[in-house]
């Protein structure tokens with residue numbers, strides 16, 4: 077029945093295309109196999125509706141800025157990222173995506189996939205065209221054997237965590253509920269289950285992909301395996317995933333223990349020394365059940381307007397007693413405040429909270445293996461000086477330190493996938509929001525660069541390392557820092573670009589080839 081329907085539908089579609097699309101008489105190639113020499117800057121939803129609307133499934137939405145759906149479909153976490161979206165298409169079925177891409181190619185329209193809009197890289201601002209928005213493809217289907225599930229392109233962190241939890245499972249996702257699953261996963265994907273199960277992309281079993289030319293292909297370890305390798309870490313540059321099958325795990329851990337500390341600056345050296353010991357305690361990583369610890373150097377006005385505090389939170393997959401055993405060294409550091417408790421996994425992951433405030437962000441980011449204590453002190457003093465100079469940035473400026481438990485990530489060979497940073501233990505970010513209408517963007521960006529220099533100066537024997545999903549497209553972020561220094565990595569990625577995306581259609585998210 078289904079097969080018959082799609083056969084008939086396919087036939088009708090073919091007839092429609094043949095009758096609706098004019099043929100280039102001169103060389104006898106139908107127009108839809110050619111690129112037009114111009115870019116359609118005057119694209120309107122009405123035009124796309126009248127042209128593409130014929131081919132896509134019922135329920136697919138095509139709209140422009142006048143639609144009430146526009147704002148949610150185009151909003152960006154980082155408002156300094158400004159892709160020129162002219163028309164949004166929300167496919168109702170996965171099979172529509174290929175038709176949308178072919179239509180765009182046929183008409184020289186640029187296209188961009190959007191999951192949850194948290195991509196922060198300013199390379200997205202070069203985009204001008206049609207956005208493919210996935211909020212209608214939001215289904216999660218758990219396979220009968222309970223070992224994997226299929227996640228459609230529109231699923232996102234909080235939804236994945238809550239849906240699986242309710243049915244007795246967990247899986248790897250980003251640590252933050254608001255972010256997409258696919259946007260994160262295609263760059264590797266760090267999160268609380270990394271210590272036990274690796275990166276999000278390490279858990280991929282099969283990807284349904286639409287290639288740059290609109291072809292629908294199945295990508296996995298035995299089909300397009302070269303592309304599979306690339307899509308696990310550099311995926312945004314290679315195709316559109318309409319759905320992904322990935323591993324899931326029985327929900328064995330009922331509660332997570334959290335413990336938050338606030339330390340004054342005089343404890344900085346002790347805190348970072350203990351942190352380094354802590355991360356070495358488990359063969360150089362961190363105990364796999366200590367899913368994550370997040371630390372910030374930040375102004376909390378309830379302590380001081382001028383002197384930053386050190387705030388650190390630990391999330392442990394298991395009972396308080398086991399967690400507190402590991403946390404002894406931190407309990408021994410006198411804190412100004414300390415709170416702890418036990419929660420379900422969705423609660424500790426914050427699925428009900430709204431932790432993703434959008435704004436104009438100045439950001440810089442590094443990865444390191446350890447914390448350089450001298451550097452952290454320098455950064456701390458630098459932070460307070462900057463706050464004095466730019467008090468308007470005090471409410472949002474943040475030196476953020478992440479320590480995901482990464483034993484399972486590190487247990488995988490580095491050449492297993494395009495993700496090149498398995499040796500790194502820490503992700504760090506400087507972020508601040510530039511108040512709207514202020515002239516502080518330039519000083520905020522300068523601050524970000526100074527932080528980047530200081531953090532990298534703290535590992536003089538090593539080259540800068542940048543996580544693709546945190547990369548900003550700063551001139552000081554090199555492709556090698558992002559995609560790996562071993563020359564074979566970028567060579568291999570460029571070779572795969574030539575094979576699968578020769579026209580460089582996927583060039584808006586941390587592009588491997590220049591825009």
Ligand SMILES: Cc1cc2nc3c(=O)[nH]c(=O)nc-3n(C[C@H](O)[C@H](O)[C@H](O)COP(=O)(O)OP(=O)(O)OC[C@H]3O[C@@H](n4cnc5c(N)ncnc54)[C@H](O)[C@@H]3O)c2cc1C
Pocket residue numbers: 153188189190191192193194195196200229249250251252254255256257258259260261262263264265266267311312315316317318431432545546584585
């Ligand atoms: C508040 C916040 C928290 C974060 N937390 C984490 C974290 O815990 N762990 C972590 O690893 N990273 C984290 N990140 C970084 C995150 O991985 C990136 O910002 C990522 O791009 C967000 O994905 P998105 O779907 O929300 O964004 P989008 O902007 O929608 O997507 C980013 C890019 O992914 C591509 N893309 C999206 N969907 C598809 C698809 N189906 N097929 C092909 N390409 C696609 C597109 O090129 C798109 O431009 C965080 C970022 C923010 C802002």
Ligand SMILES: *[C@@H]1O[C@H](CO)[C@@H](O)[C@H](O)[C@H]1NC(C)=O
Pocket residue numbers: 118123
């Ligand atoms: C869009 O612009 C092209 C080229 O300038 C023009 O030929 C076409 O008629 C315009 N289409 C619409 C719908 O305005």
Ligand SMILES: *[C@@H]1O[C@H](CO)[C@@H](O)[C@H](O)[C@H]1NC(C)=O
Pocket residue numbers: 134135
């Ligand atoms: C398309 O969907 C609408 C609303 O869901 C429905 O009323 C209509 O009958 C559908 N049309 C076709 C051709 O399936």
Ligand SMILES: *[C@@H]1O[C@H](CO)[C@@H](O)[C@H](O)[C@H]1NC(C)=O
Pocket residue numbers: 144145148
């Ligand atoms: C936009 O998103 C918000 C938050 O998810 C939701 O409450 C609201 O209904 C959405 N608006 C529309 C028009 O869909």
Ligand SMILES: *[C@@H]1O[C@H](CO)[C@@H](O)[C@H](O)[C@H]1NC(C)=O
Pocket residue numbers: 281282293294295296297298299
């Ligand atoms: C790999 O992809 C091919 C082609 O789509 C498919 O036939 C095969 O079942 C897939 N294998 C897995 C393990 O999903």
Ligand SMILES: *[C@@H]1O[C@H](CO)[C@@H](O)[C@H](O)[C@H]1NC(C)=O
Pocket residue numbers: 358359
């Ligand atoms: C550390 O690594 C060794 C060798 O790989 C392994 O045998 C041992 O179990 C590991 N220890 C821990 C705590 O994981």
Ligand SMILES: *[C@@H]1O[C@H](CO)[C@@H](O)[C@H](O)[C@H]1NC(C)=O
Pocket residue numbers: 448449450451454533534535536537
């Ligand atoms: C720590 O950083 C300082 C510069 O801030 C540098 O001189 C020193 O060599 C670094 N220490 C290590 C162990 O890398």
